[in-house]
Amino acid sequence: MATILGHHHISMITKNAKKNDQFYRETLxxxxxxxSVNQDEPSMYHLFFGDLIGSPGTGLTFFEIPMVGRTHRGTNAITMIGLLVPSAESLQFWKSRFEELGVKHDEITRYAGREALSFEDPEGLRLMLMNNNEEEVPKLWTAWEQSAVPTEHQILGMGTIEIIVKNAGKLEKTLTEIFGFTVKERSGEHILLQAIDGQGFGEILVKELEGPSEKPGRGSIHHLALRVKDDEELAHWNERVKERGFQTSGIVDRFYFKSLYFRESNGILFEIATDDPGFTVDSSVENLGEELALPPFLENRRQEIESNLEPLD
Known part of the structure; x- marks a missing residue:
């Protein structure tokens, strides 16, 4: 039986890859x-951040668009990224770290039933550190020993993802009837759904809000990718989504994984992505992320592509 295994990765827009790279590596x-580069527009960087090997469920990815304007916030958008940390002590560690480094943040509060600390990156992307309270996480998530953050307080991976839409019922139906999400909690216009019952690493919090749709810009979220095991299951979901009347991109080979894309009724873009082959397909674990990595179909353009990119390191 095909199942959604939680979140795979989430992709955002940045105006400046160099500053983005510094924040997510050095601060977080x-x-x-x-x-790498945007495979559809290789003049732009595509950066991937995560755990030791960028395990599915830990990935934050950014497309660099140097000419992008600011985000005009509104409805029909993915609006916040939850990131799990090990404990309540970890939240205190991060609060002190943000104060020391001048990162915009709020006080520790509660969000989706967990202790949480909200903050923003330099471009206004909204994120939330959430206490995992020593609950189970995917076994493949692996700490990176060379991180600037002590292992006991490192970000583990993705937690609750917030989506605000005009019609929450339609999004709820898509998630429950197609993908098998279950409703954990319903409170007013908020619906908390889980891909795996009782687990925070595949959670989506849906909020309903009327008003203008968000106009994306720097610090906005482009799409959320859901995790599936392999090519066979991806093909199953491609047919399942089409059966429900949605158009899909068809299966796309992104070299590091295969995926498909579709927009649900409110216009939210979802990707469904496979675990394999992963980011070590063209690099050793030790050298991940150091050199510019290109998929095979772009390798013959390496010199041209590199000449158009500002060095990051």
């Missing part, structure tokens, strides 16, 4: 597991 202590 994530590993840059791949320095």
């Amino acid at each position: 202590g994530l590993r840059r597991v791949k320095k």
Whole structure:
């Protein structure tokens, strides 16, 4: 039986890859597991951050668009990224770290039933550190020992993802009836759904809000990718999504994984992505993220592509 295994990765827009790279590596202590380009527009960087090997469920990825304007916030958008940390002590560690480094943040509060600390990256992307309270996480998640953050307080991976839409019922139906999400909690216009019952690493919090749709820009979220095991299951989901009347991109080979894309009724873009082959397909674990990595179909353009990119290191 095909199942959604949680989140795979989430992709955002940045105006400046160099500053983005510094924040996610040096401030948040994530590993840059791949320095690549937008495969559809290779003049732009595509950066991948995560755990030791960028395991599925830990990936934050950024497309660099140097000419992008600011985000005009609104509805029909993915609006916040939850990141799990090990404990309540970890939240205190991060609060002190943000104060020391001048990162915009709020006080520790509660969000989706967990202790949480909200903050923003330099471009206004909204994120939330959430206490995992020593609950189970995927076994493949692996700490990066060379991180600037001590292992006991490192970001583990993705937690609750917030999505605000005009019609929450339609999004709920898509997630429950197609993908098998279950409703954990319903409160007013908020619906908390889980891909795996009782687990925070595949959670989506849906909020309903009327008003203008968000106009994306720097610091906005482009899409959320859901995790599936392999090519066979991806083909199953491609047919399942089409059966429900949605158009899909068809299966796309992204070299590091295969995936498909579709927009649900509110316009939210979802990707469904496979675990394999992963980011070590063209690099050793030790050298991940150091050199510019290109998929085979772009390798013959390496000199041209590198000449158009500002060096990051």
